[in-house]
Amino acid sequence: MQNATSLELGGHQLQILPDRTVYWPAERALLLADLHLGKATHFRKHGVYLPGDVIQKELWRLRQSILKDDLDTVYILGDLFHASYNHEWPLFVQLMREHTHLRWVLLKGNHDVLGRGTYEEAGFEVVDDRLSVGNMILAHKPEAVATLADDQFAIVGHIHPGYVLGAKGLPGKVRMPCSWLSDRRLVLPAWGSFTGLDIVQPKAGDHLFLLTENAVWPHKV
Numbered sequence: 001m002q003n004a005t006s007l008e009l010g011g012h013q014l015q016i017l018p019d020r021t022v023y024w025p026a027e028r029a030l031l032l033a034d035l036h037l038g039k040a041t042h043f044r045k046h047g048v049y050l051p052g053d054v055i056q057k058e059l060w061r062l063r064q065s066i067l068k069d070d071l072d073t074v075y076i077l078g079d080l081f082h083a084s085y086n087h088e089w090p091l092f093v094q095l096m097r098e099h100t101h102l103r104w105v106l107l108k109g110n111h112d113v114l115g116r117g118t119y120e121e122a123g124f125e126v127v128d129d130r131l132s133v134g135n136m137i138l139a140h141k142p143e144a145v146a147t148l149a150d151d152q153f154a155i156v157g158h159i160h161p162g163y164v165l166g167a168k169g170l171p172g173k174v175r176m177p178c179s180w181l182s183d184r185r186l187v188l189p190a191w192g193s194f195t196g197l198d199i200v201q202p203k204a205g206d207h208l209f210l211l212t213e214n215a216v217w218p219h220k221v
Contacts, residue, residue: 005209005216009186010135010153016179016209016216019065020191022155027133028070033077033140033157034190035062036111038088055088058193059095066099074102075131077157077188078109078140089114093122107131109140109158145185153184160190162197163208163219175199181207 004015004023015023022031037058066074081089096104106112106124119126130139137145137154145154161180166173177189180200189211190196202208202221210217 003215005218007181007186007207007209009155009181010151010184012134012136012153014186017065018211018214018216019061020177020189020211021065022179022186022188023068023071025070028072029075030066030068030071030073031075031077031138031155031188032065032191033188034079034109034160034192034195035076036079036081036190036192036195037092038081038086054193055091059091061193062095066102072103073105075105075107075138077107077138077155079111079157079190080106080109081112081114089118096123105131107138107140142185142187148184153186155186155188157188157190159187159200160195160198161187161200162189163202163210164199165210176210176212178211179209181209 004017007014007016013025015025017023020032023029024031035058037055100123104124105127106119107127107130112119116126130137130144135152137148137152139145139154139156141158142156145156148154161178162175163178164173164175175197177197179189180187180202182202204221206221208219208221210219
């Protein structure tokens with residue numbers, strides 16, 4: 001897959017992609033976390049100016065991510081929508097209805113406060129805690145996979161991991177979103193454009209996958 005970086009995790013081959021998603025070929029599945037759709041409207045309500053076409057650009061990005069011939073399932077690992085219902089929700093539902101051939105699975109995050117029926121009516125399968133796919137555990141928060149069996153691995157979101165490139169105290173440092181692999185747990189970057197970054201402190205042996213618009217840069221600590 002163009003511009004992807006391969007990762008073997010628990011016997012599964014994954015593709016880390018620059019668009020902040022992970023593709024799982026054996027499951028024909030795409031994984032992404034922390035879209036926080038509706039955050040632009042949330043900002044505007046609090047007096048922060050953002051261009052009016054923000055949601056259209058976000059939905060365009062999502063359409064590009066799911067335009068794969070070999071895709072059956074989309075797993076959203078929590079925080080799909082930022083807060084209460086607003087006009088951005090039906091725009092997202094329309095996108096789902098354009099792709100009814102896909103299985104949509106939502107692992108509810110702390111921001112997913114709409115009623116369960118709202119998600120199910122849109123076409124989601126809803127998971128409240130964690131989901132096992134063989135020996136791979138999917139969840140929103142890392143705390144949900146704090147305990148794993150010896151043969152289990154996990155993919156989660158919630159943290160919005162980022163990393164700072166550049167020497168401490170010197171100019172020219174760059175903050176970059178990343179996927180972060182530590183202790184058999186892969187933390188996905190926030191997919192949404194307005195989520196911010198939580199700068200992580202990886203330990204020796206951890207793997208980072210630094211993301212630019214068109215490339216993935218593996219980095220072992």
